[in-house]
Amino acid sequence: VPDIALKKADEVILVDLPPADLIERLKQGKVYLPDNAERAMEGFFRPANLTALRELALRRAADRVDDQMVDFLRRSAIEGPWATGERLLVLVGPDPLSEKVVRTASRLASGLNAPWLVISITRPGATVDSGRLEETMRLAERLGAETRRVTAEDFVAEIMRTARRENVTQIVVGRLPRSLFARLTRRSLPDRLIGQAGDINVHVVSADVPLDARPGFNWRTRSNENALEAIGFPLAAVVAITLVGKAITAILTLQNIAMLYLVAVVVCGVVSGRRSAVFAALLSFVAYNFFFIQPVHTFAIDKPHEFFALFVFLAAAIFTAELSGRLREQAERARSQEKATQALYDFSRKLSGAARLDNVLDATAAHLYAETGKGTALLTPRQDGELIIGTVWPPDLAIDPTAMMAARWAFEKSELAGFSTATLPQVPWQFRPILTARKPVAVVGLLLGENGPLRPGDEQIVHGVLEQAAVAIDRARLFSESARRAALEESDRLHTALFASLSHDLKTPLATISGAATSLRDLGDKMEEPTRRDLLTSIEEEASRLGRFVANLFDMTRLEAGTLKPNLETIDIPDVVDGALQRVRKVYPGRIFDVSLAADLPSIEADAHLLGQVLFNLLENACKYGGEGNPISIFGRLDGNEVAISVTDQGKGIPEKDLEKIFEKFYRRQKSDGRAAGTGLGLSIAKGFIEAMGGTIKAESPAVRRRGTRFIVRLPVAREPRSRDSAR
């Protein structure tokens, strides 16, 4: 059975029996057929092998049970205050041994009841097999470790610095098998650590399985990238310097030609890196010898002191090459770091401007795509917790149902899923949860399956971006929650306004009707005839007021419910204006209405009943706010392919800031004596009706001579305009 099966198995059951028993069973033919068993016993099933296998199986099972135990403890929230006495620092790398190191450390940590910190150190700019390292780090996290990724030049110094800072008492490190040469030339990391550890205990975990990969730099891939530059540039530089040197020595005697070659070395180091500089140093050594040291044009050297000087030059050149190369590397690193910082800064500025969740998601996805070149998807949970796609960048990418499953997994388990992970690795997307302190707030998907994994260094960028995105998403969620609450409050406020309006506008007429009717009944015979008549009139008026209010409410309800279907027909404006005026005159007898309709007014496409109601509402409004005794004007004219009808009063007018508000439901202006008047529905119904008929309505104030308000209704002219003559 391959290891992977064991690793992925949901459950592992260990069936154990001593080797002697197994051989016994083999002999009885219970495992293989007799002749196969014979061969097996001779070949593989020897007691020593079986014992080794048994130990392996027991240990694997123990590892698993240990993981589950720690997992369980974590899940049951046995967080508690850990004993503070011991603290472990565990060093891992991209090597297969690291998994064993983590497991060993986990056992050690739970035995000591100590917190443990797992760090992986890489050299700046180094390419590592990040897949395996990630897996190891995740394992560590799952087993309860704190993990950290560090970059440093000097591993030992960085480790010791971290150890001292974190009050570490024990260090766990793996020892990789090393070649004889390596063992002779350099001390291994564990050895150096032990040398510097002082009072910190160092546990060294050794490999017991053949390791299939070795970590470290991969020179070949690096040199492939800029092979031309690394070889061509030094070559060109040395040739140039040689020519210059020749030219100068032709004119004057120069003692230190070697200095010129150092210039070439430095230039190569700064421009194309350390290896190029070393190469330049070697080339310079050869060229200097060949072209300038007597006898010229041979590699032979006459004078012993020149021989000595030549090698001093070589040493100096290589040393210079190293220095200049390192200088360049540091400059490059600083530059790329600055670029990353700048990008992150730009991103955070973009985010700070985005209040809505959509904007945050879009900004994050676009930024990740721009930084990594990978398709990016962001998924967020809906109100009901169901994960949905928030944004995909570039927008033409698709996420299939299997990928969605991986995304959900990432969200629910708060771990990586999809491409090159343990969960649904066949999916081209890799999903990572975006976590805040509270909970996962979103999932980011990176399309790694199509054009390869992230570039080295991008991992850090993604990490930084996601950290910021998490905060921004969380903030946007809170923001939208508070906006929703505000909307609820607003609708609450509307309901309160409706309630107040209902209780006022329904109850006052009702109180009048009921009061006047009972007064007439109980006290009518003690009243004068005109008084009785006035009470009866008031009953009639209040009943019709009530009727108008109920009709308004009904219209409003139809508008709100969207069930209003205007019955559009070709109508003539003078007829509608006349109808509305007749109704208004009943309510406001004695008002003066100035009607002026253009003679060439064409027919319009409208609903006669609705338009009549709109005009009535506008006229009623004008009567209420226009001031007693002031005339109200009605104008009608053709304006392009629209007919404009205006109703103008000569009241106080409306402050400019309220001109939009007057069309809102239940917005009421105060009358001159401070009393609220009307239902607050008339104008909003007028607006609703006009818009339903495809027209517009607006208010202007002041209308005439700094006084009054003008309402202008515009409606489209009928498609086949009839002249008034042919209509008649």
Added chain:
Amino acid sequence: MSEGRILVVDDEPQIHRFLKPALSAAGYDALQAFTAAEAERLAATSAPDVIILDLGLPDKDGKEVIRSLRTWSKLPIIVLSARGVEAEKIEALDLGADDYVEKPFGIGELLARIRTAIRHREPATVSMSRFDIGDLSIDLAKRIVSRGGERVHLTPKEYDLLAHMARHAGLVMTHRQLLVAVWGPAHTEDLHYLRVFIGQLRTKIERDPSAPDLIRTEPGVGYRFAE
């Protein structure tokens, strides 16, 4: 001869339009006020016997008018209020309003309230020593309650509660007012006391405790003792 002077405070002209003739027909002088400021001025200058006050006034909350009137006057105040806003009524009553009428109302109901309010204003009511209603009689001096000539045995608290309500017969009493009067200001929230004692009183004095007509419930507001 006028039965009394009544100040009507309401911002709706329609209300005045029928109240004025109705009140004069019933023998009262009706004064009209449309705003709180007007109401306060008229209350101070024209010595009305009763104020009918609508709580929704344009310049000031009607409850504020009650508060300021109560700082200097015991003038009976009847509040006009809409149904369904019990909290507002309770607040007005606890501020010192004497009674309320729900809009819309019949004129008979309003006139009855006005009569009760005027009667309670007279000093005689305060020193009343005996109260009779139907076959129930309460001797406030001797603390004896009898029904149809037969002695009704009440606990001291039951008696206190009954006597307090009888003194304000015809007027609505809020839960809070009754609790303060009988149990003291520390018990204003103990509504269940009141429920229990009202229930006990009803079984002892009502003809049919399930359809009480002596102690009537004003839903959400309090109780009103018949007169």
